[in-house]
Amino acid sequence: MTQTDLTHRFLADFHEVARIGATEHQGVERQAATDEDRQTRDWFVAFARERGWRVDIDGIGNVFATVELVPDAPAVLTGSHLDSQPRAGRFDGAYGVLASLHAAAEVERRVRAGELTARNNLVVVDWFNEEGSRFAPSIMGSSVHAGLMDREEILAVRDLAGTSVRDALTAIGYLGDAAGPRELAAYAEIHIEQGRILEREGIEIGAVDSSWYTQKLDIEVLGEQSHTGATAMEDRRDALVGASRVTLLVRDICTEFPPGTLVSSVGQMTVEPNSPIVVNSRVHLVADLRANDPAIVREARDRLMARIARVAEEERLDIAANDFDIRPNRYFPQEGIALQERVAGDLGLSIRRMQTMAGHDSVAMNTITPSVMMFVPSVDGVSHCEREFTTDDDMVRGVSMLTGVLAELVAGALDGVAYPGTAPEDAR
Amino acid sequence: MTQTDLTHRFLADFHEVARIGATEHQGVERQAATDEDRQTRDWFVAFARERGWRVDIDGIGNVFATVELVPDAPAVLTGSHLDSQPRAGRFDGAYGVLASLHAAAEVERRVRAGELTARNNLVVVDWFNEEGSRFAPSIMGSSVHAGLMDREEILAVRDLAGTSVRDALTAIGYLGDAAGPRELAAYAEIHIEQGRILEREGIEIGAVDSSWYTQKLDIEVLGEQSHTGATAMEDRRDALVGASRVTLLVRDICTEFPPGTLVSSVGQMTVEPNSPIVVNSRVHLVADLRANDPAIVREARDRLMARIARVAEEERLDIAANDFDIRPNRYFPQEGIALQERVAGDLGLSIRRMQTMAGHDSVAMNTITPSVMMFVPSVDGVSHCEREFTTDDDMVRGVSMLTGVLAELVAGALDGVAYPGTAPEDAR
Numbered sequence: 001m002t003q004t005d006l007t008h009r010f011l012a013d014f015h016e017v018a019r020i021g022a023t024e025h026q027g028v029e030r031q032a033a034t035d036e037d038r039q040t041r042d043w044f045v046a047f048a049r050e051r052g053w054r055v056d057i058d059g060i061g062n063v064f065a066t067v068e069l070v071p072d073a074p075a076v077l078t079g080s081h082l083d084s085q086p087r088a089g090r091f092d093g094a095y096g097v098l099a100s101l102h103a104a105a106e107v108e109r110r111v112r113a114g115e116l117t118a119r120n121n122l123v124v125v126d127w128f129n130e131e132g133s134r135f136a137p138s139i140m141g142s143s144v145h146a147g148l149m150d151r152e153e154i155l156a157v158r159d160l161a162g163t164s165v166r167d168a169l170t171a172i173g174y175l176g177d178a179a180g181p182r183e184l185a186a187y188a189e190i191h192i193e194q195g196r197i198l199e200r201e202g203i204e205i206g207a208v209d210s211s212w213y214t215q216k217l218d219i220e221v222l223g224e225q226s227h228t229g230a231t232a233m234e235d236r237r238d239a240l241v242g243a244s245r246v247t248l249l250v251r252d253i254c255t256e257f258p259p260g261t262l263v264s265s266v267g268q269m270t271v272e273p274n275s276p277i278v279v280n281s282r283v284h285l286v287a288d289l290r291a292n293d294p295a296i297v298r299e300a301r302d303r304l305m306a307r308i309a310r311v312a313e314e315e316r317l318d319i320a321a322n323d324f325d326i327r328p329n330r331y332f333p334q335e336g337i338a339l340q341e342r343v344a345g346d347l348g349l350s351i352r353r354m355q356t357m358a359g360h361d362s363v364a365m366n367t368i369t370p371s372v373m374m375f376v377p378s379v380d381g382v383s384h385c386e387r388e389f390t391t392d393d394d395m396v397r398g399v400s401m402l403t404g405v406l407a408e409l410v411a412g413a414l415d416g417v418a419y420p421g422t423a424p425e426d427a428r
Numbered sequence: 429m430t431q432t433d434l435t436h437r438f439l440a441d442f443h444e445v446a447r448i449g450a451t452e453h454q455g456v457e458r459q460a461a462t463d464e465d466r467q468t469r470d471w472f473v474a475f476a477r478e479r480g481w482r483v484d485i486d487g488i489g490n491v492f493a494t495v496e497l498v499p500d501a502p503a504v505l506t507g508s509h510l511d512s513q514p515r516a517g518r519f520d521g522a523y524g525v526l527a528s529l530h531a532a533a534e535v536e537r538r539v540r541a542g543e544l545t546a547r548n549n550l551v552v553v554d555w556f557n558e559e560g561s562r563f564a565p566s567i568m569g570s571s572v573h574a575g576l577m578d579r580e581e582i583l584a585v586r587d588l589a590g591t592s593v594r595d596a597l598t599a600i601g602y603l604g605d606a607a608g609p610r611e612l613a614a615y616a617e618i619h620i621e622q623g624r625i626l627e628r629e630g631i632e633i634g635a636v637d638s639s640w641y642t643q644k645l646d647i648e649v650l651g652e653q654s655h656t657g658a659t660a661m662e663d664r665r666d667a668l669v670g671a672s673r674v675t676l677l678v679r680d681i682c683t684e685f686p687p688g689t690l691v692s693s694v695g696q697m698t699v700e701p702n703s704p705i706v707v708n709s710r711v712h713l714v715a716d717l718r719a720n721d722p723a724i725v726r727e728a729r730d731r732l733m734a735r736i737a738r739v740a741e742e743e744r745l746d747i748a749a750n751d752f753d754i755r756p757n758r759y760f761p762q763e764g765i766a767l768q769e770r771v772a773g774d775l776g777l778s779i780r781r782m783q784t785m786a787g788h789d790s791v792a793m794n795t796i797t798p799s800v801m802m803f804v805p806s807v808d809g810v811s812h813c814e815r816e817f818t819t820d821d822d823m824v825r826g827v828s829m830l831t832g833v834l835a836e837l838v839a840g841a842l843d844g845v846a847y848p849g850t851a852p853e854d855a856r
Contacts, residue, residue, distance in 0.1 A: 132705065267703055
């Protein structure tokens, strides 16, 4: 197969999958374990079976497609996720899965043609529910696989309509009992950057060396339901007023730290009883705090807790704020970064090291196997929206990059490397 | 029937109906055209049919029970609504319907026994969707009956799940084709005050002379969806931040006017896409402004519009704010107030004139027939919540009061009186 054929087939498949759950403004909506998610999974399974790859589904809905190259050898795992946020872009996750399928097909061709000697097998994965929009928290499938979350607890998680993960996966036919690869040699993932650094610097590939420290705050504001017309202002205990003040506190805390070092926001807010002429009694919020430096997140969190307590007192509300989903900085192995730089050099691609502010399946996988995480540029840095965009040329360069990395990994480039990686300062 | 029998039967029925849609903290949830609303309607119909009263359902789901006393004579209409807010109190609306049924039964007894000479018939009504929580706006059934809203437009209104009023009424079997009473002599309604004035002053009955000027603002905040982790703070256009600022502006505007003259709040807020790790792109809010003096509402509204435009500019959002559901002051006829004072005097009940800040079916009905509106005390003034409470004694006094008023109205006390009433200053 020529490079032109590979390019052509990858792009045709990418744009075909983007039609599943397509929204009117060129985005997609395929939240975890919905029928749209099922359709992309069916497409993934068909792609694998056409090539004679074995398909296994595990007990949390991850789908593995195995390209057997060396009987009983460890596996190089590669993939991302096909689920999406509501009214999301068509690149986040899906790009990485499609790139992995096509890169794996090309590596298999090279091995079968005798151009490459394999020491490991190759497995492509579609991780369940990376996004966490329908079922919280995010990065479920890979976290369960890595042993960071308990499978039974996760299967019992419910969406806002009361449906459990177990029932939703059963309903779409993707709750299996396979175990996934028995032994791993390495994990590789490619993803859109979702930020502006590569675009601003005109660089083609980002080699991710670490992830930011992140945490969420689960905040419940309790007031008292009353009539918006008949209740005197001084008698009200309005939960939505409290929640609005908290939302602004969370946004404004960033200005107290050096520019760009902290991002924070309230993404989810549920209002009860939410009727035009009723003062609300309960609002549930989820706040998200992220920084590279854990001390900044902790300081911001402490200041917020003190101010939230003040809001509760001033508005005569009960506000409970609890830490959850704390994710420490994670470091990818230096050997994987060096491998990326070598492959990029061979392909004539520009590359730089960078951090990820967003969470990814690779961050979970890096806790159990040496992992390699690559970015391609995002136009305007926008993501989690229909306007998310990456050019065909950038996507194709990423497929070449991933193909080169997978070829090295299958040949054993990271076999025996220590994981997780360490912080550069610890390594010194 | 003795007064003790009447009291006993009224209280037994009131507390029986309070079991339909009961919540765990002694409230009820019976939003319009739900199955719980159907159950209260079925109870109402059974009460009427047991007494041989004719039951008619009109084309917007209002239920009329006719006590024919004088063939072809005009009707005195009395009632309220059996629907409720979410997690609401058991008194709002239901008290007025139950009081009307029992008062009507007693008036019928007096007429049949020759103790009272009737010039008018008597009809008890359960108005559809007074609350407006599931289907907006509120006071639907009586407003359509009074010609203030268009029936076809209202039947097409949809709830947040996309169900139309027409389909919801059809589903519970309460979309009819009757016309309701052919000619009206008067309308009478009794309701809990939902405020603290009667309780504070130790007065048993409130004679409502007018309603406050009210308006709503329909506010849509549009930003841009993006990733809460990967998007720089300065690149965000966060609709929830804008909506939070608007919510606080609406609450704080009250402090700029004399205490107690203006109440304002945001009751409804819908957030999209509402995912923990997505910056929200769209928030829809409904703000509610009420004052006795229309100039205060208009001034508050103008100041809010200017400040909302500033929020839009500062946060780089598009915010559209539109006036809707403007309800002018309405004045009940002075003859009806005088009638109430006379009846209260006969019964030895204390009474005072007062305004209503909340909307009621009587306000709509007063535009087509002379209407009489009465309040009984609310403990702590709380309403639209499970803690809403009125004592049995206060309820029973109200039933006696309504019975006395209905007896006078059936005898022709307000026949030929001009409506709607006029403001006291206009009358001078």
